[in-house]
Amino acid sequence: MVEKQNPPEVDRVAASARAVAARRARASLKRDLSMRVVTPQTVLARAFAEPSSAAGTMRVTDFLMALPAIGAGKRDRVLEELGISPVKRLGGLGSRQRTELRAWLDERFPQNTPRSGRSRLLVLAGPTAVGKGTVATHIRENHPEIHLSVSATTRAPRPGEIDGVHYFFVDDAEFDRLVTEGELLEHATVHNRFRYGTPRGPIEKALGEGKTVLLEIDLQGARQVREADASATLIFLLPPSWDELVDRLVGRGTEDAEERARRLRTAKGELASQGEFDFHVVNEDVGTAAREVVALAE
Ligand code: 5GP
Numbered sequence: 001m002v003e004k005q006n007p008p009e010v011d012r013v014a015a016s017a018r019a020v021a022a023r024r025a026r027a028s029l030k031r032d033l034s035m036r037v038v039t040p041q042t043v044l045a046r047a048f049a050e051p052s053s054a055a056g057t058m059r060v061t062d063f064l065m066a067l068p069a070i071g072a073g074k075r076d077r078v079l080e081e082l083g084i085s086p087v088k089r090l091g092g093l094g095s096r097q098r099t100e101l102r103a104w105l106d107e108r109f110p111q112n113t114p115r116s117g118r119s120r121l122l123v124l125a126g127p128t129a130v131g132k133g134t135v136a137t138h139i140r141e142n143h144p145e146i147h148l149s150v151s152a153t154t155r156a157p158r159p160g161e162i163d164g165v166h167y168f169f170v171d172d173a174e175f176d177r178l179v180t181e182g183e184l185l186e187h188a189t190v191h192n193r194f195r196y197g198t199p200r201g202p203i204e205k206a207l208g209e210g211k212t213v214l215l216e217i218d219l220q221g222a223r224q225v226r227e228a229d230a231s232a233t234l235i236f237l238l239p240p241s242w243d244e245l246v247d248r249l250v251g252r253g254t255e256d257a258e259e260r261a262r263r264l265r266t267a268k269g270e271l272a273s274q275g276e277f278d279f280h281v282v283n284e285d286v287g288t289a290a291r292e293v294v295a296l297a298e
Contacts, residue, residue: 025054051091126237127270155194186224236277
Protein backbone atom coordinates (compact mmCIF):
# COMPACT_ATOMS: atom_id res chain seq x y z
CA MET A 1 0.00 0.00 0.00
CA VAL A 2 1.23 3.48 -0.83
CA GLU A 3 1.74 5.48 2.29
CA LYS A 4 -0.27 8.66 2.42
CA GLN A 5 1.76 11.85 2.43
CA ASN A 6 1.67 13.13 5.94
CA PRO A 7 1.95 16.72 7.14
CA PRO A 8 5.58 16.42 8.28
CA GLU A 9 6.54 15.63 4.67
CA VAL A 10 4.63 18.70 3.50
CA ASP A 11 6.39 20.70 6.21
CA ARG A 12 9.74 19.41 5.03
CA VAL A 13 9.04 20.43 1.45
CA ALA A 14 7.92 23.87 2.59
CA ALA A 15 10.97 24.23 4.84
CA SER A 16 13.35 23.31 2.06
CA ALA A 17 11.62 25.75 -0.32
CA ARG A 18 12.06 28.42 2.35
CA ALA A 19 15.72 27.51 2.75
CA VAL A 20 16.27 27.79 -1.03
CA ALA A 21 14.54 31.19 -1.07
CA ALA A 22 16.62 32.38 1.88
CA ARG A 23 19.85 31.26 0.18
CA ARG A 24 18.82 33.09 -2.99
CA ALA A 25 18.03 36.25 -1.05
CA ARG A 26 21.44 36.12 0.64
CA ALA A 27 23.22 35.53 -2.69
CA SER A 28 21.39 38.50 -4.19
CA LEU A 29 22.29 40.68 -1.20
CA LYS A 30 25.94 39.68 -1.58
CA ARG A 31 25.85 40.85 -5.21
CA ASP A 32 24.31 44.14 -4.04
CA LEU A 33 27.17 44.59 -1.60
CA SER A 34 29.92 43.83 -4.07
CA MET A 35 28.37 46.08 -6.71
CA ARG A 36 27.79 48.83 -4.11
CA VAL A 37 24.03 48.89 -4.57
CA VAL A 38 23.75 48.85 -0.78
CA THR A 39 26.25 50.08 1.75
CA PRO A 40 27.71 47.59 4.24
CA GLN A 41 26.33 49.78 7.04
CA THR A 42 22.79 49.42 5.66
CA VAL A 43 23.10 45.64 5.55
CA LEU A 44 24.41 45.63 9.10
CA ALA A 45 21.52 47.78 10.32
CA ARG A 46 19.02 45.43 8.66
CA ALA A 47 20.73 42.41 10.17
CA PHE A 48 20.60 43.83 13.68
CA ALA A 49 16.99 44.98 13.30
CA GLU A 50 15.86 41.61 11.96
CA PRO A 51 18.19 38.68 12.70
CA SER A 52 15.99 36.27 10.66
CA SER A 53 16.23 38.40 7.48
CA ALA A 54 18.58 37.69 4.55
CA ALA A 55 21.02 40.19 6.10
CA GLY A 56 20.69 38.74 9.58
CA THR A 57 21.30 35.15 8.48
CA MET A 58 24.35 36.04 6.38
CA ARG A 59 27.61 34.64 7.70
CA VAL A 60 30.07 37.31 8.79
CA THR A 61 32.69 35.68 6.55
CA ASP A 62 30.40 35.93 3.48
CA PHE A 63 29.55 39.51 4.38
CA LEU A 64 33.20 40.54 4.56
CA MET A 65 34.11 38.72 1.34
CA ALA A 66 31.28 40.49 -0.51
CA LEU A 67 32.71 43.91 0.32
CA PRO A 68 34.66 45.65 -2.44
CA ALA A 69 38.39 44.92 -2.22
CA ILE A 70 38.33 42.51 0.73
CA GLY A 71 40.11 39.18 0.17
CA ALA A 72 40.45 36.08 2.34
CA GLY A 73 43.59 37.32 4.11
CA LYS A 74 42.01 40.65 5.05
CA ARG A 75 38.81 38.90 6.13
CA ASP A 76 40.68 36.63 8.54
CA ARG A 77 42.67 39.51 10.01
CA VAL A 78 39.50 41.55 10.57
CA LEU A 79 37.70 38.65 12.26
CA GLU A 80 40.64 38.12 14.56
CA GLU A 81 40.99 41.81 15.33
CA LEU A 82 37.29 42.12 16.18
CA GLY A 83 37.18 38.82 18.07
CA ILE A 84 34.45 37.35 15.87
CA SER A 85 34.21 33.61 15.20
CA PRO A 86 34.02 32.78 11.46
CA VAL A 87 30.88 30.68 11.98
CA LYS A 88 28.90 33.64 13.27
CA ARG A 89 26.00 35.15 11.36
CA LEU A 90 25.48 38.93 11.34
CA GLY A 91 22.24 38.74 13.30
CA GLY A 92 23.92 36.64 15.98
CA LEU A 93 26.70 39.07 16.87
CA GLY A 94 26.95 40.31 20.43
CA SER A 95 26.61 44.00 21.20
CA ARG A 96 30.34 44.67 21.54
CA GLN A 97 31.01 42.86 18.23
CA ARG A 98 28.26 44.88 16.57
CA THR A 99 29.73 48.16 17.71
CA GLU A 100 33.24 47.20 16.67
CA LEU A 101 32.21 45.87 13.27
CA ARG A 102 30.23 49.04 12.64
CA ALA A 103 33.21 51.21 13.65
CA TRP A 104 35.52 49.22 11.38
CA LEU A 105 33.10 49.66 8.44
CA ASP A 106 32.76 53.40 9.06
CA GLU A 107 36.50 53.76 8.89
CA ARG A 108 36.99 51.53 5.86
CA PHE A 109 33.86 52.57 3.92
CA PRO A 110 33.14 56.14 5.01
CA GLN A 111 29.63 57.31 4.26
CA ASN A 112 28.87 60.72 2.82
CA THR A 113 27.93 63.35 5.26
CA PRO A 114 25.53 65.48 3.23
CA ARG A 115 26.54 69.12 3.17
CA SER A 116 24.51 71.23 5.52
CA GLY A 117 23.78 74.03 3.04
CA ARG A 118 21.20 73.04 0.43
CA SER A 119 21.11 74.37 -3.07
CA ARG A 120 18.20 74.89 -5.43
CA LEU A 121 20.23 73.39 -8.27
CA LEU A 122 19.64 69.64 -8.18
CA VAL A 123 21.44 67.16 -10.40
CA LEU A 124 20.02 63.67 -10.82
CA ALA A 125 22.40 61.07 -12.20
CA GLY A 126 23.01 57.35 -11.81
CA PRO A 127 23.87 54.20 -13.72
CA THR A 128 22.44 53.50 -17.16
CA ALA A 129 18.97 51.92 -17.05
CA VAL A 130 18.33 52.88 -13.43
CA GLY A 131 15.27 54.88 -14.53
CA LYS A 132 16.46 58.50 -14.24
CA GLY A 133 14.33 59.51 -17.22
CA THR A 134 11.19 57.97 -15.72
CA VAL A 135 11.75 59.71 -12.38
CA ALA A 136 12.37 63.03 -14.20
CA THR A 137 9.20 62.60 -16.27
CA HIS A 138 7.24 61.89 -13.11
CA ILE A 139 8.59 65.09 -11.58
CA ARG A 140 7.73 67.11 -14.70
CA GLU A 141 4.15 65.81 -14.59
CA ASN A 142 3.54 66.00 -10.84
CA HIS A 143 5.74 68.78 -9.50
CA PRO A 144 5.19 71.89 -11.62
CA GLU A 145 7.03 73.91 -8.94
CA ILE A 146 10.29 72.29 -10.09
CA HIS A 147 11.91 73.60 -13.26
CA LEU A 148 13.14 70.57 -15.21
CA SER A 149 15.99 71.60 -17.47
CA VAL A 150 15.53 70.82 -21.18
CA SER A 151 18.81 69.63 -22.71
CA ALA A 152 20.10 70.14 -26.21
CA THR A 153 20.98 66.95 -28.06
CA THR A 154 22.25 65.88 -31.46
CA ARG A 155 20.20 62.69 -31.45
CA ALA A 156 16.98 62.49 -33.46
CA PRO A 157 13.61 62.73 -31.67
CA ARG A 158 11.93 59.46 -30.74
CA PRO A 159 8.23 59.04 -31.48
CA GLY A 160 6.23 61.28 -29.15
CA GLU A 161 9.16 63.52 -28.22
CA ILE A 162 8.51 67.23 -28.69
CA ASP A 163 11.20 69.78 -29.54
CA GLY A 164 11.55 72.21 -26.67
CA VAL A 165 9.73 69.94 -24.20
CA HIS A 166 11.79 66.77 -24.02
CA TYR A 167 14.92 68.10 -25.71
CA PHE A 168 16.06 70.84 -28.04
CA PHE A 169 16.95 68.74 -31.06
CA VAL A 170 19.89 70.37 -32.81
CA ASP A 171 22.41 69.42 -35.47
CA ASP A 172 26.17 69.16 -34.92
CA ALA A 173 26.85 72.66 -36.21
CA GLU A 174 24.32 74.20 -33.81
CA PHE A 175 25.69 72.14 -30.91
CA ASP A 176 29.21 73.38 -31.77
CA ARG A 177 27.90 76.94 -31.74
CA LEU A 178 26.31 76.45 -28.28
CA VAL A 179 29.62 75.12 -26.96
CA THR A 180 31.77 77.84 -28.53
CA GLU A 181 29.54 80.63 -27.31
CA GLY A 182 29.56 79.25 -23.76
CA GLU A 183 25.82 78.69 -23.74
CA LEU A 184 26.05 75.27 -22.10
CA LEU A 185 26.58 74.75 -18.38
CA GLU A 186 27.96 71.28 -19.18
CA HIS A 187 28.03 68.96 -22.14
CA ALA A 188 29.13 65.42 -22.91
CA THR A 189 29.06 62.70 -25.51
CA VAL A 190 26.88 59.96 -24.03
CA HIS A 191 27.37 56.25 -24.83
CA ASN A 192 30.00 57.27 -27.42
CA ARG A 193 27.27 58.44 -29.74
CA PHE A 194 25.35 61.69 -29.45
CA ARG A 195 26.11 64.94 -27.72
CA TYR A 196 23.97 66.32 -24.91
CA GLY A 197 24.25 69.59 -23.04
CA THR A 198 22.45 71.77 -20.50
CA PRO A 199 21.54 75.28 -21.73
CA ARG A 200 22.74 77.80 -19.18
CA GLY A 201 20.21 80.62 -19.81
CA PRO A 202 16.93 78.98 -18.72
CA ILE A 203 18.58 77.63 -15.56
CA GLU A 204 19.92 81.00 -14.50
CA LYS A 205 16.53 82.56 -15.17
CA ALA A 206 14.64 79.94 -13.13
CA LEU A 207 17.12 80.14 -10.24
CA GLY A 208 16.85 83.92 -10.40
CA GLU A 209 13.08 83.59 -9.98
CA GLY A 210 13.64 81.54 -6.86
CA LYS A 211 12.68 78.22 -8.43
CA THR A 212 14.27 74.84 -7.86
CA VAL A 213 15.97 73.47 -10.97
CA LEU A 214 16.49 69.80 -11.73
CA LEU A 215 19.00 68.46 -14.26
CA GLU A 216 18.69 64.84 -15.34
CA ILE A 217 22.06 64.19 -16.94
CA ASP A 218 24.83 61.61 -17.16
CA LEU A 219 27.76 61.19 -14.74
CA GLN A 220 30.23 63.20 -16.81
CA GLY A 221 27.74 66.06 -16.85
CA ALA A 222 27.14 65.82 -13.09
CA ARG A 223 30.89 66.17 -12.47
CA GLN A 224 31.06 69.26 -14.70
CA VAL A 225 28.16 70.88 -12.85
CA ARG A 226 29.94 70.28 -9.57
CA GLU A 227 33.04 71.98 -11.04
CA ALA A 228 30.96 74.92 -12.26
CA ASP A 229 28.93 75.28 -9.06
CA ALA A 230 30.32 73.59 -5.99
CA SER A 231 27.10 74.16 -4.07
CA ALA A 232 24.92 72.13 -6.50
CA THR A 233 23.17 69.18 -4.86
CA LEU A 234 24.20 65.93 -6.54
CA ILE A 235 21.74 63.06 -6.25
CA PHE A 236 22.60 59.49 -7.24
CA LEU A 237 19.73 57.23 -8.21
CA LEU A 238 20.30 53.61 -7.17
CA PRO A 239 18.49 50.49 -8.40
CA PRO A 240 16.63 48.44 -5.76
CA SER A 241 19.16 45.65 -6.35
CA TRP A 242 22.01 44.68 -8.66
CA ASP A 243 19.88 41.83 -10.08
CA GLU A 244 17.15 44.30 -10.96
CA LEU A 245 19.63 46.57 -12.77
CA VAL A 246 21.02 43.59 -14.69
CA ASP A 247 17.48 42.70 -15.73
CA ARG A 248 16.85 46.22 -16.95
CA LEU A 249 20.19 46.40 -18.75
CA VAL A 250 20.25 43.06 -20.51
CA GLY A 251 16.81 41.65 -19.71
CA ARG A 252 15.50 41.52 -23.22
CA GLY A 253 18.53 39.47 -24.21
CA THR A 254 18.71 41.05 -27.65
CA GLU A 255 22.41 41.89 -27.31
CA ASP A 256 25.29 39.48 -27.84
CA ALA A 257 27.40 38.23 -24.93
CA GLU A 258 30.13 40.80 -25.52
CA GLU A 259 27.66 43.70 -25.48
CA ARG A 260 26.01 42.35 -22.32
CA ALA A 261 29.38 42.05 -20.58
CA ARG A 262 30.27 45.58 -21.69
CA ARG A 263 27.03 47.00 -20.24
CA LEU A 264 27.53 45.22 -16.93
CA ARG A 265 31.11 46.48 -16.67
CA THR A 266 29.89 50.00 -17.38
CA ALA A 267 27.15 49.74 -14.73
CA LYS A 268 29.66 48.49 -12.17
CA GLY A 269 31.95 51.44 -12.91
CA GLU A 270 29.03 53.88 -12.73
CA LEU A 271 27.93 52.52 -9.34
CA ALA A 272 31.48 52.93 -8.06
CA SER A 273 31.22 56.70 -8.58
CA GLN A 274 28.32 57.14 -6.14
CA GLY A 275 30.69 58.37 -3.43
CA GLU A 276 30.98 61.67 -5.34
CA PHE A 277 27.29 62.38 -4.74
CA ASP A 278 25.63 64.16 -1.82
CA PHE A 279 22.51 62.00 -1.62
CA HIS A 280 21.40 58.55 -2.71
CA VAL A 281 17.82 57.74 -3.66
CA VAL A 282 16.67 54.18 -4.37
CA ASN A 283 14.37 53.81 -7.36
CA GLU A 284 12.14 51.05 -6.03
CA ASP A 285 8.96 52.92 -6.88
CA VAL A 286 8.98 55.87 -9.28
CA GLY A 287 6.56 58.07 -7.30
CA THR A 288 8.43 57.57 -4.03
CA ALA A 289 11.81 58.18 -5.65
CA ALA A 290 10.48 61.37 -7.29
CA ARG A 291 9.15 62.63 -3.94
CA GLU A 292 12.48 61.91 -2.27
CA VAL A 293 14.34 63.84 -4.97
CA VAL A 294 11.99 66.83 -4.69
CA ALA A 295 12.33 66.81 -0.90
CA LEU A 296 16.08 67.35 -1.28
CA ALA A 297 15.52 70.83 -2.68
CA GLU A 298 16.18 73.74 -0.38
P1 5GP B 1 18.31 59.59 -23.98
O1 5GP B 1 18.94 59.77 -25.32
O2 5GP B 1 17.92 58.16 -23.72
O3 5GP B 1 17.16 60.55 -23.74
O4 5GP B 1 19.39 59.98 -22.88
C1 5GP B 1 20.61 59.32 -22.85
C2 5GP B 1 21.45 59.81 -21.69
O5 5GP B 1 21.81 61.18 -21.86
C3 5GP B 1 20.79 59.74 -20.32
O6 5GP B 1 21.70 59.05 -19.45
C4 5GP B 1 20.67 61.17 -19.88
O7 5GP B 1 20.85 61.28 -18.46
C5 5GP B 1 21.79 61.82 -20.62
N1 5GP B 1 21.56 63.25 -20.80
C6 5GP B 1 20.41 63.85 -21.18
N2 5GP B 1 20.56 65.18 -21.24
C7 5GP B 1 21.85 65.44 -20.89
C8 5GP B 1 22.62 66.64 -20.76
O8 5GP B 1 22.17 67.75 -20.97
N3 5GP B 1 23.91 66.48 -20.38
C9 5GP B 1 24.48 65.28 -20.13
N4 5GP B 1 25.75 65.24 -19.74
N5 5GP B 1 23.79 64.13 -20.24
C10 5GP B 1 22.49 64.21 -20.62
